[in-house]
Amino acid sequence: MAGLMSGFGCFTHAVVRAVPQSLARDALRSGGLEVDLLKVQEEYEEYVSVLKHRLGLEVLELPADEALPDCVFVEDAAVVCGDTALVSRPGAQSRRREAVKAALTELGLNIVEMTDESATLDGGDVLFTGREFFVGLSKRTNQRGAEILADAFKDYAVSTVPVQDALHLKSFCSMAGPGLIAIGSSEAAQKALKVFEKLKDHMLIPVTNQEKAKVDGGLTCCSVLINMKKNI
Amino acid sequence: MRRWHVCSEMSATVSGSPGRISRSFTQSIPDMTLYGDVGTMRALRTAQRPRMDIRSAAALYFCVSVLMKRAKGQYLFFQVCDHLNLLEKDYFGLSFKDNTEQSCWLDPTKDIKRQIRNSQWQFVFSVKFYPPDPSQLTEDITRYLLCLQLRQDIASGRLPCSFVTHALLGSYTLQAELGDHDPEEHRLDYISDFQFAPNQTKELEEKVVELHKSHRGMTPAQADTQFLENAKKLSMYGVDLHHAKDSEGVDIMLGVCANGLLIYKDRLRINRFAWPKILKISYKRSNFYIKIRPGEAEQFESTVGFKLPNHRAAKRVWKVCVEHHTFFRLVSTEQPTKTKFLTLGSKFRYSGRTQAQTRQASSLIDRPTPYFQRTSSKRISRSLDGGIALHLLCLCVTGTLGLVSNGSMSSALLNETSLYEIPVHRLSLKLRVQGENIYVRHSNLMLEDLDKTQEDVLKHQASISELKRSFMEATPEPRPSQWDKRLTGSPATSLRLQAHGVRVLVLGIRTPPQTLRMPLSLCSAEKLVYSGCSFKCGCVLSLSCSLARYFFKRALKCSETKSCQAAHNFDMASPTLTKTVGINAESRSCVAVRVLRLDGNGDGEPGVLMTAQTITSESLCTTTTTHITKTLKGGLSETRIEKRIVITGDSDIDHDQALAQAIKEAKEQHPDMSVTRVVVHKETELAEDED
Numbered sequence: 001m002a003g004l005m006s007g008f009g010c011f012t013h014a015v016v017r018a019v020p021q022s023l024a025r026d027a028l029r030s031g032g033l034e035v036d037l038l039k040v041q042e043e044y045e046e047y048v049s050v051l052k053h054r055l056g057l058e059v060l061e062l063p064a065d066e067a068l069p070d071c072v073f074v075e076d077a078a079v080v081c082g083d084t085a086l087v088s089r090p091g092a093q094s095r096r097r098e099a100v101k102a103a104l105t106e107l108g109l110n111i112v113e114m115t116d117e118s119a120t121l122d123g124g125d126v127l128f129t130g131r132e133f134f135v136g137l138s139k140r141t142n143q144r145g146a147e148i149l150a151d152a153f154k155d156y157a158v159s160t161v162p163v164q165d166a167l168h169l170k171s172f173c174s175m176a177g178p179g180l181i182a183i184g185s186s187e188a189a190q191k192a193l194k195v196f197e198k199l200k201d202h203m204l205i206p207v208t209n210q211e212k213a214k215v216d217g218g219l220t221c222c223s224v225l226i227n228m229k230k231n232i
Numbered sequence: 233m234r235r236w237h238v239c240s241e242m243s244a245t246v247s248g249s250p251g252r253i254s255r256s257f258t259q260s261i262p263d264m265t266l267y268g269d270v271g272t273m274r275a276l277r278t279a280q281r282p283r284m285d286i287r288s289a290a291a292l293y294f295c296v297s298v299l300m301k302r303a304k305g306q307y308l309f310f311q312v313c314d315h316l317n318l319l320e321k322d323y324f325g326l327s328f329k330d331n332t333e334q335s336c337w338l339d340p341t342k343d344i345k346r347q348i349r350n351s352q353w354q355f356v357f358s359v360k361f362y363p364p365d366p367s368q369l370t371e372d373i374t375r376y377l378l379c380l381q382l383r384q385d386i387a388s389g390r391l392p393c394s395f396v397t398h399a400l401l402g403s404y405t406l407q408a409e410l411g412d413h414d415p416e417e418h419r420l421d422y423i424s425d426f427q428f429a430p431n432q433t434k435e436l437e438e439k440v441v442e443l444h445k446s447h448r449g450m451t452p453a454q455a456d457t458q459f460l461e462n463a464k465k466l467s468m469y470g471v472d473l474h475h476a477k478d479s480e481g482v483d484i485m486l487g488v489c490a491n492g493l494l495i496y497k498d499r500l501r502i503n504r505f506a507w508p509k510i511l512k513i514s515y516k517r518s519n520f521y522i523k524i525r526p527g528e529a530e531q532f533e534s535t536v537g538f539k540l541p542n543h544r545a546a547k548r549v550w551k552v553c554v555e556h557h558t559f560f561r562l563v564s565t566e567q568p569t570k571t572k573f574l575t576l577g578s579k580f581r582y583s584g585r586t587q588a589q590t591r592q593a594s595s596l597i598d599r600p601t602p603y604f605q606r607t608s609s610k611r612i613s614r615s616l617d618g619g620i621a622l623h624l625l626c627l628c629v630t631g632t633l634g635l636v637s638n639g640s641m642s643s644a645l646l647n648e649t650s651l652y653e654i655p656v657h658r659l660s661l662k663l664r665v666q667g668e669n670i671y672v673r674h675s676n677l678m679l680e681d682l683d684k685t686q687e688d689v690l691k692h693q694a695s696i697s698e699l700k701r702s703f704m705e706a707t708p709e710p711r712p713s714q715w716d717k718r719l720t721g722s723p724a725t726s727l728r729l730q731a732h733g734v735r736v737l738v739l740g741i742r743t744p745p746q747t748l749r750m751p752l753s754l755c756s757a758e759k760l761v762y763s764g765c766s767f768k769c770g771c772v773l774s775l776s777c778s779l780a781r782y783f784f785k786r787a788l789k790c791s792e793t794k795s796c797q798a799a800h801n802f803d804m805a806s807p808t809l810t811k812t813v814g815i816n817a818e819s820r821s822c823v824a825v826r827v828l829r830l831d832g833n834g835d836g837e838p839g840v841l842m843t844a845q846t847i848t849s850e851s852l853c854t855t856t857t858t859h860i861t862k863t864l865k866g867g868l869s870e871t872r873i874e875k876r877i878v879i880t881g882d883s884d885i886d887h888d889q890a891l892a893q894a895i896k897e898a899k900e901q902h903p904d905m906s907v908t909r910v911v912v913h914k915e916t917e918l919a920e921d922e923d
Contacts, residue, residue: 082394082396083396084394084396110395131465132467132501135500143498143500146500147498147499147500150499150500151499153394154392154393154394154397155393155394155397155465155466155467156467157467157468157494157501158499158500158501159500159501159502159503159504160500160501160502
């Protein structure tokens with residue numbers, strides 16, 4: 001069974017989405033900085049190239065939708081683990097239509113849809129360690145969303161981590177390897193760190209963000225990683 | 233907790249779910265039937281225990297004999313493990329439901345009777361500590377038992393998993409149980425007897441079959457290993473849940489597992505306290521507290537408190553934590569505990585071996601892989617109970633001592649057991665007359681209606697006097713040796729002498745409490761020898777399945793009603809012997825009813841053999857025997873009357889009905905005796921030429 005048997009961190013496919021022009025002006029952001037669209041485009045292409053050529057993933061590129069300025073951040077739209085994809089309900093109203101459902105269905109995944117209107121979940125708040133899920137409760141993800149995720153992935157424990165002063169849980173941390181969480185040095189990160197400390201003994205490596213951070217983007221935001229290997 | 237039932241024939245009651253967590257999970261566990269293989273036994277003819285046939289299905293049935301008043305939990309547990317041929321016992325335990333319907337573990341160091349108190353004597357053999365790495369278990373049989381438990385946990389919903397996991401684990405179950413997928417034999421409905429998930433859909437079954445096909449070539453042991461490799465990763469594997477409230481009164485679940493304590497709110501894990509982080513656990517009234525080591529940035533320890541429904545629940549959680557911590561974290565139980573745990577009130581400590589110790593012991597296991605058969609006994613469990621679920625098992629019936637003192641009772645039993653004891657493996661192809669086990673035939677059978685009122689008890693006493701009189705009026709039988717000749721020569725016996733295989737009944741419990749003798753298995757295709765002990769009055773019945781169930785219930789009631797209080801006098805003569813009789817033919821069931829009655833006071837001499845009577849009809853031969861023993865010890869004497877009915881007939885006899893008829897007749901004659909023991913055996917393939 002893909003979920004429990006596959007090696008953690010091994011993926012075969014990646015779903016990405018092209019950068020819409022509207023991102024520069026309309027993408028949600030916490031700061032007020034100018035965004036150089038060309039630079040964003042360059043970064044995106046480099047990113048996809050790494051996924052394709054350096055990592056050997058099969059990349060499924062979805063077209064941009066100008067009406068959805070944040071659509072490049074596909075991670076928030078779905079959570080994939082094993083052969084099940086949970087199509088989430090992003091916390092931000094403007095992002096609700098960023099459905100990647102069709103692409104995931106095409107890949108043969110079991111689709112679970114989050115239809116509960118009281119639930120919100122951004123994929124960026126979901127950290128899968130290989131053995132369990134951590135869901136950040138932030139402005140974009142609530143308890144109900146976490147519960148629905150727990151229902152969708154019954155094999156795994158789902159723990160909640162409060163996220164304050166940051167957009168998503170994965171804004172300041174991510175998996176750097178099996179049993180290894182990389183976590184930032186910001187205040188928000190440190191607060192969450194306390195929770196992680198309680199729950200796991202993980203090594204921590206600080207990382208930084210670049211241009212996309214201006215629109216609150218992190219590295220993980222830009223892709224949905226799928227392991228299609230030996231799927232049952 | 234989960235239930236095991238060894239020997240499906242003996243299923244007596246269906247227990248409800250212990251309901252330890254909020255969801256309606258049933259704690260029943262896979263079905264295991266314990267029985268021997270006649271062919272093998274005959275071939276072996278040595279002191280080997282019967283091969284075990286373990287069936288996996290809904291519940292494992294277990295039947296245990298009555299225990300002496302002072303038997304400790306460990307004794308019973310070891311006997312069960314013995315029956316199951318299990319060496320790696322430390323992961324398992326016996327549980328029972330207390331009078332508040334809560335499941336409790338049977339403390340091996342304490343008397344069973346003290347722990348059971350007023351609850352029913354029904355025990356469940358289940359996994360107590362789920363090993364985090366089942367592949368490190370030494371024996372396949374241990375893994376198999378763990379699988380059975382997990383199948384139950386999954387089927388009941390206690391262990392939630394995803395659709396794909398249900399399918400995968402189910403496919404390993406099929407591979408282990410049925411072997412390679414055979415397109416001819418295995419059409420779609422072949423798996424409908426199995427339950428892979430609480431809600432089993434067609435879609436799931438199809439997926440299971442699809443996966444089953446892919447395991448071609450996998451041996452049952454390998455399939456079990458794969459099953460466990462996947463199951464162990466599930467987040468709720470080995471988590472023992474308890475309802476509680478946090479310090480703010482919010483409903484939560486406390487989960488105790490090998491790694492520590494987990495806190496769940498709804499379906500989410502909101503906190504986890506690994507054992508190294510916990511400095512101290514305690515309980516006070518209905519609150520449970522844990523003291524946490526300070527984090528890096530903190531200076532002081534913190535204490536987290538939880539509110540449990542009541543004091544007992546708080547203590548229960550505390551005990552489970554102590555046990556899990558000790559088992560999984562400590563190297564040995566001799567470690568000083570004062571630095572780790574302070575107790576408020578209870579000195580309870582885990583008394584068993586730790587995982588480290590059991591692993592070490594396991595590495596010394598050097599025996600050939602015990603053979604065991606796996607068969608789906610879903611059908612059996614269904615037929616026994618009419619439903620899919622899970623049955624329960626182990627029934628112990630116990631009497632009360634009543635008017636006689638312990639000492640004299642013990643000796644009385646000692647006398648009895650020495651008369652009737654037979655080593656189980658002494659199989660013989662010939663009808664063997666053994667001093668210890670000659671059944672004397674008698675005309676009177678006494679059975680007690682178990683729901684007697686006080687006046688009934690008095691009536692009972694009166695009828696006992698009657699019996700006594702009739703006994704005394706009967707011609708006393710000659711000495712044992714002459715009896716032997718008579719028995720072997722009698723026409724009634726000769727009917728049975730076409731059979732080979734000696735059925736052995738071990739009855740009675742011995743005395744000193746620690747050397748409690750447990751039931752010994754017989755070696756026939758389906759059997760269980762169950763020997764019970766009655767201190768006051770009792771009846772041993774050898775029955776076929778459904779009737780066994782009935783009598784178990786009755787036996788249980790007897791112990792509860794305590795209606796056999798009377799003491800009577802009997803004059804006794806010389807001691808007598810009984811003899812086992814072989815039963816004919818392949819599918820004949822031997823139905824034997826043995827009634828035991830204990831009485832106090834009197835004068836005198838050891839037991840006497842009274843009359844015997846055989847009634848033969850066309851297809852049925854009924855023999856009842858009575859044995860009366862009187863012993864004197866320490867100023868008190870006890871009289872025991874045993875009645876035994878043996879019904880034999882052709883294979884198409886309706887044994888249940890025959891027995892019911894016999895019982896009915898007996899009851900009419902003497903409505904006072906009570907049933908406290910049930911033995912089931914079925915003779916098969918007995919030899920010729922017994923004389």
